[in-house]
Amino acid sequence: xxxxxxxxxxxxxxxxxxxxxxxxxxxxxxxxxxxxxxxxxxxxxxxxxxxxxxxxxxxxxxxxxxxxxxxxxxxxxxxxxxxxxxxxxxxxxxxxxxxxxxxxxxxxxxxxxxxxxxxxxxxxxxxxxxxxxxxxxxxxxxxxxxxxxxxxxxxxxxxxxxxxxxxxxxxxxxxxxxxxxxxxxxxxxxxxxxxxxxxxxxxxxxxxxxxxxxxxxxxxxxxxxxxxxxxxxxxxxxxxxxxxxxxxxxxxxxxxxxxxxxxxxxx
Ligand SMILES: NC(=O)c1ccc[n+]([C@@H]2O[C@H](COP(=O)([O-])OP(=O)(O)OC[C@H]3O[C@@H](n4cnc5c(N)ncnc54)[C@H](OP(=O)(O)O)[C@@H]3O)[C@@H](O)[C@H]2O)c1
Numbered sequence: 001x002x003x004x005x006x007x008x009x010x011x012x013x014x015x016x017x018x019x020x021x022x023x024x025x026x027x028x029x030x031x032x033x034x035x036x037x038x039x040x041x042x043x044x045x046x047x048x049x050x051x052x053x054x055x056x057x058x059x060x061x062x063x064x065x066x067x068x069x070x071x072x073x074x075x076x077x078x079x080x081x082x083x084x085x086x087x088x089x090x091x092x093x094x095x096x097x098x099x100x101x102x103x104x105x106x107x108x109x110x111x112x113x114x115x116x117x118x119x120x121x122x123x124x125x126x127x128x129x130x131x132x133x134x135x136x137x138x139x140x141x142x143x144x145x146x147x148x149x150x151x152x153x154x155x156x157x158x159x160x161x162x163x164x165x166x167x168x169x170x171x172x173x174x175x176x177x178x179x180x181x182x183x184x185x186x187x188x189x190x191x192x193x194x195x196x197x198x199x200x201x202x203x204x205x206x207x208x209x210x211x212x213x214x215x216x217x218x219x220x221x222x223x224x225x226x227x228x229x230x231x232x233x234x235x236x237x238x239x240x241x242x243x244x245x246x247x248x249x250x251x252x253x254x255x256x257x258x259x260x261x262x263x264x265x266x267x
Contacts, residue, residue, distance in 0.1 A: 002137065003075045005067075007032045007058050007124040008086015010039035012199035013143065016235035017083055018042065020243060022051045030071050032056040032064075032086075032124070058086045058120035064127035072131055079131035081246070084121040084142040084171075088113060089201055090163040094210040097162050113163035118170040125178060138187045141246050142175055144168045144257060146193045146266025156220040160213060172257045179255030188249050191257040193266050194238040196221065202232060225267045 006017045009031035022029045028050050033039050034057040036046075046053040054070055056063040071079055090113045092100060100106035121142050132138055146152050147161055148168035158165075172191045179189040196202070205211060241260040248262065259266050 001026055001028050001075075002080045003028045003030070003071070003078065003135070004081045004083065005030045005032065005071060005079060005124070005128055006083045006085055007056070008084070008120070009033050009053075010035065010042050012201065013194055013197060013235050013239060014083075014085040015039075015041055015045070016239040017085060017243075018045050018051060020236075020239050022048050025050060028052070028075065030054055030067070030074075032058070032067055034058070034060075058084075058124055059115050061123050061127065064124055068127045068131060071128070075131070077131060078134040078136070079128055080135040080137035081139045081141065082125065082128045082132060084124055084140065086120055087117045087143065087168075088164075089161060093161045093164060094205060094207075094213050095162065096159040110163045110166075113167050114170070117164070117167035118174065121171050122174050125174075132187070133185075138185075138251075139246060139249070140175075140178065140187070140189045141242070142171055142189070142191050144171050144191045144193050146259065148172060148193075149257070149264070149266065152224065152266060156217075156224065158217060158220055160217065175257070176255045183251075183254065186251055188251050188254045190246070190249050190253060192242055192245060193257075193259045194242055195260045196232045196267055197235055197238045198232045199235060221267060226265065229267050 004021050004027060006014050008014045009018050010033040018029055018031045021027050030052045031042055032054050033042055036042060036053045036055050042053055045051050054067045056067040090109050092109050125140055145168050147165045175189045175191040238260055245258060245262040
């Protein structure tokens with residue numbers, strides 16, 4: 001019975017991972033959310049016999065350890081795949097680095113986003129590594145973004161989402177550090193971008209001046225989009241593509257950062 005943990009599963013792409021993985025009755029899926037009682041779609045999936053909804057904030061080591069203990073009890077001590085999905089964009093995502101309302105606001109934004117996006121991938125990985133070592137599959141999938149690819153950001157001229165882009169570069173490096181440490185141990189640590197996906201993360205801003213920046217960014221995306229690109233894709237399409245990549249990768253791919261297409265085309 002292949003076992004999966006999805007960390008940050010209350011909505012959006014994480015919720016869709018839980019939905020697709022648990023649609024195979026052979027799989028057992030553990031969905032971690034910091035506030036499961038506020039996540040009604042996740043609670044609905046929790047009625048499936050092979051879904052276990054657990055309360056854990058991805059920045060809280062004690063909660064993650066408790067979740068790992070629960071998973072171990074159900075599976076007999078092993079885990080096959082960990083998906084580090086949870087992240088935040090930041091409240092001030094439309095500020096360029098020197099346009100924050102104040103340096104205090106910049107510091108607060110970067111600390112919060114770093115905690116969630118970088119520690120929020122490292123802490124779940126550390127909590128579940130003892131179980132993954134006993135699993136048959138040994139795969140860790142961590143969500144990043146094409147906005148963490150320096151060459152793409154330079155090409156696009158994308159100056160926003162600063163804390164987000166910078167911390168997601170950190171996530172890629174954390175993935176590489178794990179890949180190096182566990183080289184030859186049968187592990188595959190993969191960082192993946194889900195594409196541009198219709199979720200809360202891409203909801204339109206309220207301020208009119210920020211709406212103009214959305215248009216600016218979409219204009220930039222058009223310069224790298226493939227000819228068949230029609231805009232943000234659904235969580236269903238993104239997750240199904242990422243699961244196909246996850247299935248294909250082997251320890252030879254450990255440490256790579258790929259798109260949902262399995263290459264470096266981010267849209
Ligand atoms: N959507 C896109 O176009 C896009 C593009 C590139 C990369 N990504 C990446 O894809 C992943 C999923 O994004 P999404 O679009 O589904 O975003 P989303 O709709 O905003 O969902 C974010 C998820 O992360 C969870 N989360 C945040 N902080 C957490 C914490 N401290 N503890 C536990 N859970 C936490 C949220 O839980 P709560 O409900 O409790 O807030 C929610 O379930 C992220 O890593 C994101 O960076 C998305």
